[in-house]
Amino acid sequence: MSLEKIEVDALVVGSGIAGLQSALDLADQGYSVAIVERNPSIGGKMISLSKVFPTLDCASCITTPRMASVSHHPRITTLTYSTVDAIRREGKTFTAAITRKPRYIDEKECISCKRCEEVCPVFLPDEYEQGMGAKKTISIPFTNAIPQFPVMHPEHCIRCGACARACPKDCIDFLQEPAPVEIKAKAVILATGYETTPMTAKKQYGLGALPNVISPMAAERLLAPHGPYGRVLRPSDGMTPGSIAYVQCAGSRDKSIGIPYCSRVCCMYAIKQAILLSGSLPIADITIYYMDIRAFGKGYEQFYNNARAMGINFVKAKVARITEDENHNPVVRIEKQEGTSGPEEIKHELVILSQGLVPACDGSKFGLGAANNEFGFVKLSDETVSSAVTDGAGVFVAGTAKGPRDIPDSVVDAGSAAIEAASYIRRL
């Protein structure tokens, strides 16, 4: 297989909101950029969110235009469904070894007509919907995905050939192989983002085995306009929950799971989801169990006050344990830190664990000198002087790759990484 070669000014690893914005801020200054994204679509975590605090804009309304700008930008090349296997530094140039994973379709021919998806007889749990909906074994990842190419999952494919027969362009390729790509760049921006702490992180919270104790990402999909059910239902029995609770710091500020830091976003996303829930389920009781409410950004305190005025119940209490009753109603054992003393057990119908943020990628694995901090996030060389310069010359960082932060902070970070990379390139 011939090696595809791309030469650009800067390589951006990751296409979440920080990666997209860094790429745009570089390209708009006149630099050429390649973005490499491991998922089949650009857009990162943000594209799957419902609405975003504190403005309650729909997340798609903020993300999709940026995705479109990136995909239409004459100076940006985007490689999706591709992994960065290694980056070597040779003098003043970085050479990145990339693998394009096979989608099992001919991307040059595909017209995104979805016929293959329509005829495919095999359904899979849809990870984009956090496993709550189903998708076909060959399918376009989600409505707003860019690019609009279907991906086939050969491990589930029954080789019935229906897709190949349905395809008007004859572009299904069952034998497609991974394809190597080489990218040469003068600077690298790591925008590799975060993952949420696993549902299994804390034994006391049910290890992910309680069906009606769900992740905040699942709650985002339940609240999203095109979510799996089009409404808020709880997983165990499809019932509309009448009592919903948020367990704050379920994966942050908790030395017992090795995450002593505050994840910065969980208070605000819980408040936002609570506000959205009270919109879609007006009679539901919503409780947020918290240690401290950290509404520290611009407009956040006012957002928190609005939530309180709407009747969302904020209870200062540490949740010690979550069990369930015979109807799968989560039972939350708490000790209140205000009001009355003594432990209490309170039954809810749906519980959301406000998980924290952990790094999605080990930025130091590329061996470019960019070191991690003790929690595995990319460390800044001197944060009092720059917010993007790492210990590796020519390697910059943006967004949650350097630690938990919200969307406005990530967008601001991205511009800073872009100007640092531009300055570095100019001085080479």
Add this chain to the structure above:
Amino acid sequence: MNEKITEAASKDNYRQEPKVGVYVCHCGGNISDIIDVKAVAEALSKYPGVTVAREYAFMCSSNGQDLIAEDIKNLGVNRTVVAACSPSLHELTFRNVLQRAGVNPYLHEHVNIREQASWVHKLDKAGATAKAIKLAQAGVEKVLRKDALNAIRVAAEQRVAVIGGGVSGMRAALSAAGKGLEAVIIEKGPRLGGKLLELGKMYPSGETGPAIVKKLSDLVLAEGKITVHTSAEIDFVSGFVGNFKINFKKTDGSSAQVKAGAIVMATGYEHYKPAKGEFGYGEDANVVTLPEFISLLKNSPADRLEYSGREIKSLALIHCVGSRQVEGVHKPQADGRLNDYCSRTCCTSALHTVNQLKDKYPGVRVYDIYRDIRTYGMKHEEYYDKASKDGVLFMRHNEADQPVVTSDRTGHTVKVKDVLTWGEELEFKADLVVLVTGMTPADITLIKSQLKLPSGADRFLQEVHPKLRPVELANSGIFVAGAAQYPMDSTEAMASAGTAAAKAAILLAEPDIPLEPFVAVVDEHKCTGCGLCPAECSYDGALMMGEHNGKKVAVVNPALCKGCGACVAVCPTRAINVAGWTLDQFDAMVDAIAKE
């Protein structure tokens, strides 16, 4: 996102027979939950002049944009109406679609059926739908009367003026210079550094404020592309994007002027100054603010914490002084507003200071009275942890139950209704009370009024959108860096300032800057030369009387005109119109809306 509209000529399609495409967006439920979008599209598809009307979940997404582009290509659509969110959010997005598809981008009309229909008429779905149809029909009437316009291009000074020489200003100048632009820092104080010059050890690095300032100012002074003016008092700022003029006075009384294509507002913050009597401040010498305490701590002898010659053995910190204020509990500020925002940095700063205090004077008893501890940064939680381990006694009160400080000869008594002990009324003595004060924006009244800069209810400079355009002010070419926008710590200011410089670099990436063509246009045939309009114009030189073919007429300077329309309102002969917003268009819109 900075997709520039280039005037690269689109085809002369406005001369062709108008074919309007109408696109109704669901806005992911924001609109379609209330408005029957199918009914809107259906009604519009039958409206005169409309070739096609469609509805889609997210018109702004790539798929939605492609729908429009396809219709332009396949159906010959040459004017578009998108009924969606606010034009401030996505009008530019759709203009770019037209541009890419070869249609003049100004043959687009953005109709807001979210803020103006679905959001405000939640309880009246039928009414909201009917209103959306009317608004969209008015949009069609308007777009049918639009002319193809071209962006006005003005030459730009390849220089960035940075107002404020604190850490944000220095970072912004360094980043702009790093990109190859000239940068000029204008600082009113005698030296670079701003507020950090007064501060002691800073979190998270543990370096002192002056040490951090030195690192940055050494870089600034070594950078040939940066000019620094200190002790510079700005007295007049004027101009527009690409051509700003900043006049300032130096200490010797002489005046100087900086010309710049872009301005970065790095004007910083002031520590909140408690009102006289707020927790005894200003009346009782033993009530101090956190910044005052930081210098007290720095200047105390090694063996004892000393204030006014007296040893301090116990102190009480009260958080959220001047922040998170609540109606009915706190007194409004001088301007009648409450500081209802969180000042973001004070919890961490207070606990970081307490850590240093306990390291230096372990015997001092510390009470910490708070509402929520907001130590959100990566290592900040450790300060909270250490304070707890060091024996700091934390008490938490509800906003309605403010702590009370009283003083008599025996010292200060602090009373707190502590929710951590289930509402117990606690009372204790403290030698010193430290008010953990927040941030307020620095006084930039003059610059704000001269440049007409927007600020929010919190008085900080207001960005266009926190996620789409987080460091851009509504005034084209003016950016905000650091705590002028909102309280933030110095590391966060680095990101903000870097991004402000990035946006300035993008703006100045080309030698000339495209401006919106929405400026006043005079029809010389209709103008009678009456001279009423120049008197109404608020922009120097934008509109003057001149001559055209030997006739006295009003003449517009498009680079200076802001398109405010004041001249249009006084013209007795309808000779002046703002391009893209003409009186004929408005008449037609009103007729469409009023039609039974």
